[in-house]
Amino acid sequence: MADNKAFDPYETWKSFTNNWEKQANDMIHLWTNSREYVNFSQGASDLQIRFQEMFQKNQQLMAEHLQLLTKNDLVNAAKLSIQTEEKLDALEEQIWDVQDSIESSKKEFRSLIEVSHDTNKQIKQLKKEQQRNKKELEKIDEIHFELLALKSELAEMNTLKEEVVSLRALLEENNSNKERELALLSK
Amino acid sequence: MAIETENSNDLSAFNFEKEIERWTEFTNAIMGPELSANHTPRKPIWKKNKATLWHYAPVEKKYEIPIFMIYSLFNTPSILDFAPGSSVIEGLVNNGYDVYLLDWGIARHEDKDINIEDYISDYIQKGVKRTLRHSKADEVSLIGYCLGGTFAAMYAAIAEEPIRNLIVATVPIDFSVSALPDKWEEALKGDGFNVDRLIELYGVIPPSYVESMFRSVTSPIYNSPYVTLLARANDKRFVEKWKRMNKWNSGHVPLTGGAFRQLTIDLFKENKLVKGEFTIHGQKVDLGKIKENLLVVSSKNDTLIPEGQSLPLMDLVSSKDKTYLRVEAGHVSLAMTGKLNGILNDWLGEHSS
Numbered sequence: 001m002a003d004n005k006a007f008d009p010y011e012t013w014k015s016f017t018n019n020w021e022k023q024a025n026d027m028i029h030l031w032t033n034s035r036e037y038v039n040f041s042q043g044a045s046d047l048q049i050r051f052q053e054m055f056q057k058n059q060q061l062m063a064e065h066l067q068l069l070t071k072n073d074l075v076n077a078a079k080l081s082i083q084t085e086e087k088l089d090a091l092e093e094q095i096w097d098v099q100d101s102i103e104s105s106k107k108e109f110r111s112l113i114e115v116s117h118d119t120n121k122q123i124k125q126l127k128k129e130q131q132r133n134k135k136e137l138e139k140i141d142e143i144h145f146e147l148l149a150l151k152s153e154l155a156e157m158n159t160l161k162e163e164v165v166s167l168r169a170l171l172e173e174n175n176s177n178k179e180r181e182l183a184l185l186s187k
Numbered sequence: 188m189a190i191e192t193e194n195s196n197d198l199s200a201f202n203f204e205k206e207i208e209r210w211t212e213f214t215n216a217i218m219g220p221e222l223s224a225n226h227t228p229r230k231p232i233w234k235k236n237k238a239t240l241w242h243y244a245p246v247e248k249k250y251e252i253p254i255f256m257i258y259s260l261f262n263t264p265s266i267l268d269f270a271p272g273s274s275v276i277e278g279l280v281n282n283g284y285d286v287y288l289l290d291w292g293i294a295r296h297e298d299k300d301i302n303i304e305d306y307i308s309d310y311i312q313k314g315v316k317r318t319l320r321h322s323k324a325d326e327v328s329l330i331g332y333c334l335g336g337t338f339a340a341m342y343a344a345i346a347e348e349p350i351r352n353l354i355v356a357t358v359p360i361d362f363s364v365s366a367l368p369d370k371w372e373e374a375l376k377g378d379g380f381n382v383d384r385l386i387e388l389y390g391v392i393p394p395s396y397v398e399s400m401f402r403s404v405t406s407p408i409y410n411s412p413y414v415t416l417l418a419r420a421n422d423k424r425f426v427e428k429w430k431r432m433n434k435w436n437s438g439h440v441p442l443t444g445g446a447f448r449q450l451t452i453d454l455f456k457e458n459k460l461v462k463g464e465f466t467i468h469g470q471k472v473d474l475g476k477i478k479e480n481l482l483v484v485s486s487k488n489d490t491l492i493p494e495g496q497s498l499p500l501m502d503l504v505s506s507k508d509k510t511y512l513r514v515e516a517g518h519v520s521l522a523m524t525g526k527l528n529g530i531l532n533d534w535l536g537e538h539s540s
Contacts, residue, residue, distance in 0.1 A: 008418070010209075010414075010417060010418035011418055013414060013417075013418070014411070014414045014415055014417075014418040017410060017411050017414040018411050018414075021406070021408050021409075021410055021411045024408050025406050025407055025408055028407045028408070029368050029407075032368065032371070033368035033369065033370045033371065034370055035370060037370070038370050038371060038373075038374040038379070039379075042374065042379050042380065045380075045385075046381070049381075049384055049385060049388055052388055053388055056388070071296055074296075074297075075296050075297040075299075078295065078296075078297035079297050082236050082297065085235065085236065086235075089235060089313070093316075096320065
């Protein structure tokens with residue numbers, strides 16, 4: 001397929017400029033990359049600084065004589081507002097800390113309430129258990145009394161038994177006496 | 188039936204109306220109103236000094252672990268929410284993540300003493316605490332891009348907060364490797380460059396200075412984007428993308444003197460982070476204490492952060508689950524083209540449940 005793209009002088013110019021600019025910049029870096037250039041630019045920079053320092057000093061003196069505000073005066077005023085802002089920031093952060101501690105206290109309080117709820121429940125349950133135990137104890141007492149009664153009855157029965165045994169012994173003795181008497185009589 | 192010849196095609200390329208439209212679009216793109224950035228819906232949940240912690244609510248919440256994003260100090264984080272359809276944040280939100288972005292804002296002269304240690308302990312650490320509180324989550328995933336990745340790694344090494352995953356993209360860790368020409372590096376690491384005097388003079392390093400610093404390293408002559416725009420000015424989608432990119436590219440922000448001092452002396456000159464000598468308010472930053480799941484993403488065509496600056500992190504951490512990815516992209520295009528999106532969705536999905 002034939003290339004029908006029209007000739008664009010701007011594209012050609014662009015491509016030429018790009019190449020030229022790259023080469024020129026490389027060349028500048030190459031030329032300036034020397035001790036001499038560095039020394040020259042340091043000297044030029046020193047000279048410029050010296051002039052500007054002189055100019056600033058004169059300006060300061062003039063402002064003082066004319067009782068005009070200088071840049072430094074404005075700086076001092078601005079610094080005060082910055083300091084105030086910083087203090088407000090610090091206060092805000094302290095408020096955060098207070099909020100956080102209130103929040104954590106609330107949480108602790110909530111957990112304490114939950115614990116006390118649990119304790120109340122446990123106390124109620126214990127009370128119920130106590131009442132139940134009391135009833136059981138009463139029943140046990142009743143049983144105990146019944147057992148005592150049974151015991152005394154048994155004791156009575158035991159004495160009765162002993163009496164029966166002694167009666168029996170007496171009876172046997174009587175019988176043997178009678179038999180002996182009968183035997184004597186029969187002789 | 189119309190018959191088109193090769194000649195008629197050639198003539199249409201020089202169509203007068205088309206040329207007027209091209210130049211009008213070109214002029215509008217450069218001189219016209221800027222496009223709005225940060226299109227994904229968000230709400231500020233915390234402001235500190237110039238910084239804001241933004242919350243991007245998920246479309247449909249799927250993951251309990253929120254994402255905390257940290258971007259570099261040199262530019263605005265709008266590159267993470269670049270354009271509808273190619274935004275890292277939009278992608279994460281659509282996939283069911285709560286996203287929190289710490290936007291450093293624009294430092295002013297009163298912020299000149301803020302250093303890296305302050306950024307980590309007063310902004311990142313507090314931001315993460317607020318993220319955990321706001322999201323009511325038990326853990327957080329950290330994503331750091333460029334210098335934001337360095338900060339994320341530093342923070343992860345000292346964090347008391349529960350961090351599940353650490354993701355760093357195009358991150359400078361080992362500063363013994365550099366993209367600078369060697370004589371510049373030698374001079375900057377030597378005693379010739381007086382950082383303190385410069386910081387004393389400016390207080391905060393102006394955005395123009397930051398821009399020229401990066402421009403001198405990556406591309407001192409920078410005309411090709413404008414020629415590309417002119418060549419493709421009839422493509423409305425490209426023009427829109429170009430405008431967004433151009434806005435972000437020229438949107439460098441001032442850098443505080445304190446951070447600049449630590450960057451140049453502690454990190455660039457003395458490489459304290461890798462040596463384990465960097466401290467945050469007296470607390471030693473030992474990268475070996477990082478035990479979180481780790482993902483390191485490097486870009487093959489990154490002219491600012493060479494792979495050698497990111498790779499050593501893999502050996503410095505104690506994480507058992509660690510992944511290193513080398514992607515065909517540039518320093519910025521990794522986030523801009525949505526490539527990072529796909530990587531994050533795959534890796535984070537597995538590590539967030």
